[in-house]
Amino acid sequence: MKLLLDENLSDRIISQIVDLYPDSVHVKTLGLINTDDVIIWDYAKVNDFVIASKDSDFHQRSLLYGHPPKFIYLRIGNSPTYKIVQILRDNFGIIRQFVSSEVESILVLA
Template sequence: MWSFAQTNGFTIVTKDSDFNDMSALRGAPPKIIWIRIGNCTTDTIEQVIRTYATAIEQFMTLSADNLLEIISQP
C-alpha cells in the first residue's frame, strides 16, 4: 500500500499507528492522515473526515508536513 500510494501520489488515511511510524522512518511521500478515534463505525469516520475537510485539503495541497493527526471521540 505504501509503495502504491507513493508511486501514484496518493495520501494514506488510516487509524493504524504503523503508518505514522513508517512516515517517521521513510518520510514522504506518501503523506499520512492518521485518524485517532478508537472503535467506531465507518459512518463516524466519514463524519470526522467531513468535519476536518478544510484542514485535510490544506494539508494535502499546501503543507510540507508528512503527517496530519486528527484526534476525535466517537
C-alpha cells in the first residue's frame, strides 16, 4: 500500500510514515507540483497509488469516476505536519481495510 501525497501536504510526512506505507511519495518528488489534478489522478491510477490530499477536487473526481485510484480525503483544515502524520499512523488499520475494499473509493479522515 503506497500513498501519493498531494502538494497541499508537506513532503516531510513521507519520512515519518514510510515504515507503514513503503514506496509512498510526494508529488514534489515526482516533479508534479502545480500539475493539473487529472495528471496526478492518472499517474496514481497507472502506478497503483492511493492519493492522500486535503483537496476537495479529488473528492469530486472520486465521486464521479470511482476507483482506481483510491482517495483518502483529509478533512483537517490547516493542521501541522505532526497532526497529519498522527492521523495516517493512527488510522493505518482503517486505511488498509479501505484499500482492500472492492467497493469503496473514498475514505474521509478528520
